[in-house]
Amino acid sequence: MIDLLALRADLVPLALMAGVAGLDVVSFPQAMYSRPIVAATLGGAVVGAPMAGLVCGAALECLALEALPFGASRYPEWGSASVAAGAVAAHGTAGAAVPHAADLVFALLVGIGAAWIGGWTMVRHRQIIGWMVNRKREQLAEGNPRTVVGLHLFGLGADLLRGVLLGATALIIGRLVAQAAQDVWSLPSNITLGFVVTSFAAVAAAAVWKNFHAISGTRRLFLAALAVGTAVVMLRG
Amino acid sequence: MLLRGFTIQGSWNYELMIGNGMGFALEPALRELRGDKASAEDNPEYRAALARESAYFNAHPYLTGLAIGALARVELDRESPERIDRFRKTLCGPLGSVGDRLVWTAWLPACSLMALFLFGIGAGPWVVALGFLIVYNLGHVGLRIWALDAGWKHGLRVANALGNPVLQRGANYIGRVAAVLAGLALPLAAHRAVGGGSPIAAIPAGIVIATPLLAVLLVRLHGRAEGWKLIFGLLSALVLYSVVH
Numbered sequence: 001m002i003d004l005l006a007l008r009a010d011l012v013p014l015a016l017m018a019g020v021a022g023l024d025v026v027s028f029p030q031a032m033y034s035r036p037i038v039a040a041t042l043g044g045a046v047v048g049a050p051m052a053g054l055v056c057g058a059a060l061e062c063l064a065l066e067a068l069p070f071g072a073s074r075y076p077e078w079g080s081a082s083v084a085a086g087a088v089a090a091h092g093t094a095g096a097a098v099p100h101a102a103d104l105v106f107a108l109l110v111g112i113g114a115a116w117i118g119g120w121t122m123v124r125h126r127q128i129i130g131w132m133v134n135r136k137r138e139q140l141a142e143g144n145p146r147t148v149v150g151l152h153l154f155g156l157g158a159d160l161l162r163g164v165l166l167g168a169t170a171l172i173i174g175r176l177v178a179q180a181a182q183d184v185w186s187l188p189s190n191i192t193l194g195f196v197v198t199s200f201a202a203v204a205a206a207a208v209w210k211n212f213h214a215i216s217g218t219r220r221l222f223l224a225a226l227a228v229g230t231a232v233v234m235l236r237g
Numbered sequence: 238m239l240l241r242g243f244t245i246q247g248s249w250n251y252e253l254m255i256g257n258g259m260g261f262a263l264e265p266a267l268r269e270l271r272g273d274k275a276s277a278e279d280n281p282e283y284r285a286a287l288a289r290e291s292a293y294f295n296a297h298p299y300l301t302g303l304a305i306g307a308l309a310r311v312e313l314d315r316e317s318p319e320r321i322d323r324f325r326k327t328l329c330g331p332l333g334s335v336g337d338r339l340v341w342t343a344w345l346p347a348c349s350l351m352a353l354f355l356f357g358i359g360a361g362p363w364v365v366a367l368g369f370l371i372v373y374n375l376g377h378v379g380l381r382i383w384a385l386d387a388g389w390k391h392g393l394r395v396a397n398a399l400g401n402p403v404l405q406r407g408a409n410y411i412g413r414v415a416a417v418l419a420g421l422a423l424p425l426a427a428h429r430a431v432g433g434g435s436p437i438a439a440i441p442a443g444i445v446i447a448t449p450l451l452a453v454l455l456v457r458l459h460g461r462a463e464g465w466k467l468i469f470g471l472l473s474a475l476v477l478y479s480v481v482h
Contacts, residue, residue, distance in 0.1 A: 026246050026249060027244065027246055027247045027249070028243055028244045028246075028247055029243040029244070030299075031373075032345070032369070032370070032374075032377070033370060035349060035369065037349065037352045037353070037356070037365060038352075038366045038370060041362045041365065041366045042366070044362070050362035050363070054356065054366070058356045058365075058426055058430065059430070061349055061352065061353060062353070063468060065346055065350075066463065066465055067465060068341045068342065068345065068346070069341060069345075070337060071254075071297075071333070071337075072251070072254070072295075098432065102479075105475065106476070108472060109469070109472050109473065109476065112465060112468065112472070113469065116466075126249055126250045126251055127251065129248050129249070129250035130250035130252040130253075133250055133252045133253055133257065140257070140288065141288055142284060142288060143283070143284030143285055143286065143287035143288030143289075143291070144287075145264060145284075148257060148261055148291050149264070151248050151257050152248040152257055152258060153247075154248070155247045155249070155250075155257075156244060156247040156248075159247070181476070181480060184480050185480065186480070186482045187475070187478070187479040187482070190440045191440065192479070193430065193431050194431060194440040194441075194444055195471075196430075197427045197430045197431050198443070198448050198451060199451065199471055199472070201427045201448045201452075202447075202449075202450075202451035202452040202454075202455060202464075203452075203455060203464035203467075204353075204419070204423060205452040206451075206452045206453075206455035206456045207464065208350075209452070209456050210456060210459055212342075212412045212415065212416050215408070215409050215412040215413065215416075218412050218413055218415075219416070221413055221416040222416040222420045223420065224420065225417040225419065225420020225421050226419075226420035226421075227420075228421060229357075229420050229423065229424035229425055230424045230445070232424070233436050234436050237433070237434065237435050237436040237437070237441075
């Protein structure tokens with residue numbers, strides 16, 4: 001049974017939060033509350049289960065390590081996407097509990113899919129501002145302060161709106177699909193979680209290996225620390 | 238100017254990059270050029286300076302403070318427009334590469350890995366999120382404040398500020414710390430994500446074997462496939478299998 005009432009109650013605060021997180025990715029203030037580990041936790045907190053949001057955010061953070069936000073390149077927009085993903089993971093989960101394995105998988109799919117589409121919308125946003133720049137070339141060349149300020153505020157406002165719409169769409173689709181599919185999920189939780197953890201940890205490990213190759217000694221340090229970390233897990237287990 | 242600097246990429250586009258943002262951030266300083274007359278907005282000196290500063294520009298957003306401070310200084314010192322243009326162009330390259338290396342490839346991943354480490358050792362949601370935000374923004378806001386101050390202080394000699402040891406060698410030290418954090422964080426976070434328990438059981442043992450193999454494959458695919466896209470495909474296949482099965 002799809003819980004439309006709960007969805008309607010959560011939609012406005014989550015969409016606004018997604019807008020603010022989307023704005024943080026590039027436009028303002030880049031304080032990185034748009035990083036998945038923060039944004040998904042916040043998304044989960046709105047639904048009443050920050051822990052479920054955190055688990056989802058930690059997984060997405062592993063992927064975000066691979067796609068760093070270099071200027072003009074196209075990269076996934078994790079901010080709005082992570083808010084929606086965290087909320088999908090947290091739906092139906094009590095405060096301090098971790099999400100059900102099937103919910104987590106759907107939340108992660110929503111997060112990656114929305115981040116992918118978000119990257120595309122960021123490019124479109126930049127093209128729209130570029131189109132406006134071309135239309136206002138004359139005023140910019142004259143140093144018209146109203147044009148400079150107006151263009152800037154338009155860019156900020158459009159980016160906020162982009163994040164709101166993206167977050168709301170991802171949340172609606174994610175929640176509806178996750179609820180509908182939950183009843184037909186057949187894989188045991190431990191196998192599902194094992195699959196998810198293996199995939200995401202591998203992306204993070206590969207990203208670290210590639211990112212720090214230019215700094216001498218980092219790969220050896222990584223491998224040594226990995227051995228220590230694994231030994232700690234064995235001892236704690 | 239510092240507050241406006243936080244929005245420097247608000248009108249990012251492929252025509253001017255952050256040029257319009259530079260104009261927006263510098264505009265309060267340029268008002269000093271226009272006097273107090275009713276027609277102050279039409280002052281030709283002010284308008285020429287604003288037009289110059291709103292032209293094409295690109296740099297790392299956190300280090301644009303160096304350019305904003307230095308350009309405000311040279312505009313208010315009434316340097317020649319040709320000299321300002323040349324100076325502006327020479328700033329683009331170094332501010333971009335130094336910032337990318339220090340922030341995007343070192344500081345940001347290091348803070349992300351610290352957050353994953355906190356998650357791995359069992360910290361709660363708010364400790365992880367706030368821990369990340371506080372540590373990251375100590376570096377972020379500190380860099381922005383230092384950059385604006387140094388730019389204003391050095392003016393045309395702002396290249397001296399780029400010789401700062403943190404900018405030159407900081408990425409190397411941060412990168413090493415990040416590598417250690419990564420090594421510690423990944424097994425701990427993975428263990429917590431599967432719900433803890435004995436690492437000798439079948440599922441954790443499978444993770445220990447499969448993760449490095451997949452990681453090696455991803456490293457070998459470098460440049461040909463992005464890991465997050467591959468994972469999207471794998472998760473979709475898992476969903477299909479589980480629902481159809």
